[in-house]
Amino acid sequence: MIGIPLGWAYSNFGEWVLHKHVLHGLGKHRRSFWSFHWHEHHQKSRRHDMVDDQYMRSLWTWSAKTKELVALAALALAHAPLLPVAPFFVGTVWACAVNYYRVHRRAHLDPAWAREHLPWHYDHHMGKDQNANWCVTHPFFDLVMGTRSEFLGVQPPAPPEALVVAPAHVA
Known part of the structure; x- marks a missing residue:
């Protein structure tokens, strides 16, 4: 049973390491497989108030969404x-x-x-410094490693009705 908390901690640390060093490190180079993260996902998120419409695309298209799924399946x-x-x-x-x-x-x-449930991830995309807040599911290793930076509190709140995107088809 010790495998459960160890697996959780390992996974959270994996999010931190892979996001920081692979998705942002290697991903900033256009020729890298990982470039989809920085050059597609971050740009779309930044331009559209956190929304990345690639998550509404079909699983049968080669996009940032399917690359993310392939990487997770490989792991x-x-x-x-x-x-x-x-x-x-x-x-x-x-x-x-x-x-x-x-x-x-x-x-x-x-x-x-x-904004309500993952403010650290919202801060990662919408804050002043996109090279902080590496964890997605929980900020544990950002807190341990000192990379959690709060930006949400300093931004004016967006009207909730303007933020929700209703996908036409959820895969």
Whole structure:
């Protein structure tokens, strides 16, 4: 059972490391596979008050959404060999990967929800410094590593009715 809290902490640290060093580090180079994060996802989010319409696209298009899903599936698959010896750890890592996609997607389709439930992620995209607030699902490792910077409180609140995007089709 110790695998559950270890899997959660490992996953949160993984969010922090991968977001900071892969998605922002390697992702700033246009020729990198990871460039979708900085050059598509961040630009759309910044221009459209946190909304990234790629989350409304079909799963059968090669977009930032499908690249994110492929990366999460690859990470989940990479942990599969540990399943026989650490089932609770692996199960937690897999659950965290599903949760990551679920909350990240919702945050970019419903910014009012993100402001309330994931203010650290909202701050990551909409704050002055997009090179802070690396965690998405929970700010634990941002707090541990000293990279949590609050911007939400210094911005004027947006009217909630202007923030919600109702997807025509949710995949």
